[in-house]
Amino acid sequence: MITVNGITLDWYEGKTVHDVIQEMNYLFPLLIARINGKLIPRNKYDSTEIPDEATVDIIHLMSGG
Amino acid sequence: MADREMITIEIDGKSVSVEKDTTILEAAQSIDIYIPALCSSELVEPYAACRLCIVEVDDGRKTKLVTSCNYPVRRPIKVYTSSKKVLRNRKITLEMMLSRWPNVQVIKDLAKNAGIEKARYQHPAVDLNPNACILCGLCMRICEQGIWENIINFTNRGAERAVRMPYDSEQPHCVGCGACAEICPTGAITMVDDPNQPYDAEMIRKAGMRITKEMIKYDEEQCDMRGVGTAHLVEIMDAYDLLPVMNYRYGKHEETPKISSDIFRKYFTKGKPDGCWLGCTMACAKAIEDFELKTGPYKGEKVLVDGPEYETLGGSSNMGIFDPYFVAEYNFYCDTYGLDTISFSTGTSFVMECYEAGVLDKEKTGGLEIPFGAKDAALELLHQIGRGEGFGLIVGKGIRYMKKYFVENFGADPDFVFDIGMEAKGMEYSEYVTKESLAQQGGYGIALKGAQHDEAWLIFMDMVNKQIPTFEDKAEALHYFPMWRTWFSLCGLCKLPWNDVEPADNAETDEPAKVPAHVQGYCEFFEGVTGKPQTMDSLIRMSEKVYNFQRVFNLKMGFGRREHDVIPYRSAGPVTVEEYESRQERYDTQLREDVGIDPTGMSSEEKVAATRKFREAQYEHLLDAVYKRRGWTNDGVPTVAKLIELGVDFPDVIELVKKHGG
Numbered sequence: 001m002i003t004v005n006g007i008t009l010d011w012y013e014g015k016t017v018h019d020v021i022q023e024m025n026y027l028f029p030l031l032i033a034r035i036n037g038k039l040i041p042r043n044k045y046d047s048t049e050i051p052d053e054a055t056v057d058i059i060h061l062m063s064g065g
Numbered sequence: 066m067a068d069r070e071m072i073t074i075e076i077d078g079k080s081v082s083v084e085k086d087t088t089i090l091e092a093a094q095s096i097d098i099y100i101p102a103l104c105s106s107e108l109v110e111p112y113a114a115c116r117l118c119i120v121e122v123d124d125g126r127k128t129k130l131v132t133s134c135n136y137p138v139r140r141p142i143k144v145y146t147s148s149k150k151v152l153r154n155r156k157i158t159l160e161m162m163l164s165r166w167p168n169v170q171v172i173k174d175l176a177k178n179a180g181i182e183k184a185r186y187q188h189p190a191v192d193l194n195p196n197a198c199i200l201c202g203l204c205m206r207i208c209e210q211g212i213w214e215n216i217i218n219f220t221n222r223g224a225e226r227a228v229r230m231p232y233d234s235e236q237p238h239c240v241g242c243g244a245c246a247e248i249c250p251t252g253a254i255t256m257v258d259d260p261n262q263p264y265d266a267e268m269i270r271k272a273g274m275r276i277t278k279e280m281i282k283y284d285e286e287q288c289d290m291r292g293v294g295t296a297h298l299v300e301i302m303d304a305y306d307l308l309p310v311m312n313y314r315y316g317k318h319e320e321t322p323k324i325s326s327d328i329f330r331k332y333f334t335k336g337k338p339d340g341c342w343l344g345c346t347m348a349c350a351k352a353i354e355d356f357e358l359k360t361g362p363y364k365g366e367k368v369l370v371d372g373p374e375y376e377t378l379g380g381s382s383n384m385g386i387f388d389p390y391f392v393a394e395y396n397f398y399c400d401t402y403g404l405d406t407i408s409f410s411t412g413t414s415f416v417m418e419c420y421e422a423g424v425l426d427k428e429k430t431g432g433l434e435i436p437f438g439a440k441d442a443a444l445e446l447l448h449q450i451g452r453g454e455g456f457g458l459i460v461g462k463g464i465r466y467m468k469k470y471f472v473e474n475f476g477a478d479p480d481f482v483f484d485i486g487m488e489a490k491g492m493e494y495s496e497y498v499t500k501e502s503l504a505q506q507g508g509y510g511i512a513l514k515g516a517q518h519d520e521a522w523l524i525f526m527d528m529v530n531k532q533i534p535t536f537e538d539k540a541e542a543l544h545y546f547p548m549w550r551t552w553f554s555l556c557g558l559c560k561l562p563w564n565d566v567e568p569a570d571n572a573e574t575d576e577p578a579k580v581p582a583h584v585q586g587y588c589e590f591f592e593g594v595t596g597k598p599q600t601m602d603s604l605i606r607m608s609e610k611v612y613n614f615q616r617v618f619n620l621k622m623g624f625g626r627r628e629h630d631v632i633p634y635r636s637a638g639p640v641t642v643e644e645y646e647s648r649q650e651r652y653d654t655q656l657r658e659d660v661g662i663d664p665t666g667m668s669s670e671e672k673v674a675a676t677r678k679f680r681e682a683q684y685e686h687l688l689d690a691v692y693k694r695r696g697w698t699n700d701g702v703p704t705v706a707k708l709i710e711l712g713v714d715f716p717d718v719i720e721l722v723k724k725h726g727g
Contacts, residue, residue, distance in 0.1 A: 006531045027304040028525070029287050030564075032572040039572055059532070060525035061578055063288050063565045064298050064375055 004056045011052045018046040030061040076144040089133035104201035111135035121145040164188040168195040190224035198253040204245035211281040240343045264596035272589040277346040291338040293326040294349035295375035300325045309383040312414035316498040320387035370397045379496025380410025385437030402451035411493035424477045431456040464488040484634040490515035502528040504539040510632040520547035540690035551608040610711045613703045627701040638680040642669040702727040
């Protein structure tokens with residue numbers, strides 16, 4: 001199990017940041033991802049695997065008027 | 066996101082793995098191998114005009130000279146950046162350049178590095194100007210590709226070739242963004258100083274150019290403001306259950322794709338950026354040309370529609386209407402009649418719910434059958450408001466007036482219309498569902514002008530990121546962001562360049578939500594104009610003085626106390642059983658986990674009541690925390706001490722707040 005923005009999600013071997021963003025339907029483009037506090041660059045979302053029991057923060061910035 | 070194909074190549078004996086189609090120049094730069102290049106920039110497409118970036122490529126079968134700036138890596142190759150053949154050819158090119166532009170520093174430096182002190186011959190069109198144009202084409206390419214304009218281009222041929230505006234005239238479309246001057250490697254293009262004589266024009270231009278560079282490099286993959294403007298938020302808000310549907314009852318709808326930004330992208334005129342003011346390179350205003358109107362006084366005429374923006378689109382879903390033609394038509398007529406699309410759509414959503422609930426009927430509306438989704442009736446109502454007649458005369462006065470009118474004249478249940486009439490301080494809500502973000506409820510309710518999100522948009526921070534879990538956290542956000550956003554209004558600056566494009570390293574900053582690099586840019590705008598250096602704190606302080614003064618003004622006008630920061634319950638939670646049941650799993654979980662009530666066996670009516678009791682109390686706690694953070698009394702009145710601290714303790718101000726316990 002992992003925690004994403006305070007929500008518990010199932011974990012499987014090889015689950016990436018990109019997989020989590022898709023699972024959560026996070027469509028917003030201005031995201032910041034951290035795994036256990038460590039910043040993950042945007043171009044590494046599809047290659048960074050999340051360890052079991054991890055705390056993942058997908059921080060949404062703001063946009064619009 | 067598909068896995069990208071990686072290819073390993075060798076440059077001067079060093080191995081590097083790059084994505085397929087990366088250019089050799091980019092690959093070399095990634096491992097700090099220098100290749101001279103005059104006409105290349107990350108801000109424009111490769112051009113291969115200067116020929117200085119030539120390298121020798123060995124593909125295993127043969128070797129050849131190629132220009133590295135536009136040669137894509139597609140198979141493993143060996144690259145030599147300083148082979149004999151490369152150096153000889155590069156030297157010939159540089160000597161020709163030096164013969165034509167002998168005093169241009171960048172040419173002199175490159176020639177010297179290649180072993181040339183002086184050209185052996187003189188070009189027939191020699192130009193001795195140290196800031197001569199070397200015809201690299203960077204300026205015209207950044208204008209076309211980066212700014213999406215075509216203000217300057219090459220004219221004439223051969224030795225007569227030069228960069229000019231069309232027919233050597235001043236181009237009225239030039240927005241003066243300064244990108245051409247910034248990218249010019251020789252100083253051939255310079256900006257003329259502003260006649261307003263700012264303290265430091267260069268400081269302002271540099272801060273502006275940083276935003277322009279970000280727009281060129283990142284906008285398409287970030288918010289696509291130049292492509293579709295704020296319309297990009299429609300599908301995003303729907304995905305997060307935040308797009309108002311049917312008077313804020315719901316946050317998403319299966320028909321949202323019909324009014325999404327992709328639909329409007331094809332209607333927006335020529336895909337061109339459209340800035341509100343000269344020099345803006347975010348240029349998010351959009352327009353639809355040749356739109357044929359189907360109703361109203363201009364029926365049958367083809368017109369230009371200025372928009373739509375997100376709020377106009379969210380207003381349409383709020384009326385339960387998912388038709389792009391309707392959106393364009395109501396957008397045009399609101400503009401033409403001088404009406405705000407937010408007030409019209411939120412007001413009409415309220416009318417539609419009242420109609421469906423039986424508060425209104427055809428007799429009361431003067432014959433209008435107007436449930437959710439009734440687009441013809443909505444347009445007729447809009448025309449009535451414009452003409453100031455019929456039922457439109459009542460609706461045009463706003464939700465606050467309608468609530469009272471419906472109760473007094475139509476026997477409406479006051480509790481019901483006050484719960485669903487989405488206004489605060491007499492101003493209609495803008496188009497976001499706030500039920501799951503307590504901080505945003507405060508953002509609307511406490512805002513000085515009424516229910517507008519432009520003081521604080523905290524929904525993601527609060528509801529999605531869960532970054533501000535405590536009342537104190539929310540109060541801090543409801544201090545900083547309203548003060549920060551007030552500062553834009555104070556200075557007459559647009560806020561969109563602050564957070565609708567993001568610097569590449571924003572994620573690495575301590576407070577990315579504040580976009581610190583952009584706050585610094587605004588500090589430089591201010592200093593560049595006035596000569597007074599600023600910090601993030603000093604800007605906030607500037608706003609705090611005005612914000613508190615405005616609160617006192619509200620107080621004077623009868624809108625500045627706790628009772629005026631009240632919100633309609635629809636803003637905080639589900640009013641009806643139908644709403645509750647549409648998100649039953651969410652609300653039941655919250656009852657169990659947040660309220661401590663087991664919903665098992667409870668009727669939906671009981672669950673609605675229990676949820677309401679909890680959420681209304683939460684809102685009151687929030688007000689307590691916000692007032693405390695802002696230095697106000699528990700009744701929302703700025704204290705005398707706070708006004709003295711801010712230096713706005715004018716005698717009549719002090720007298721007024723004292724009267725209200727401040």
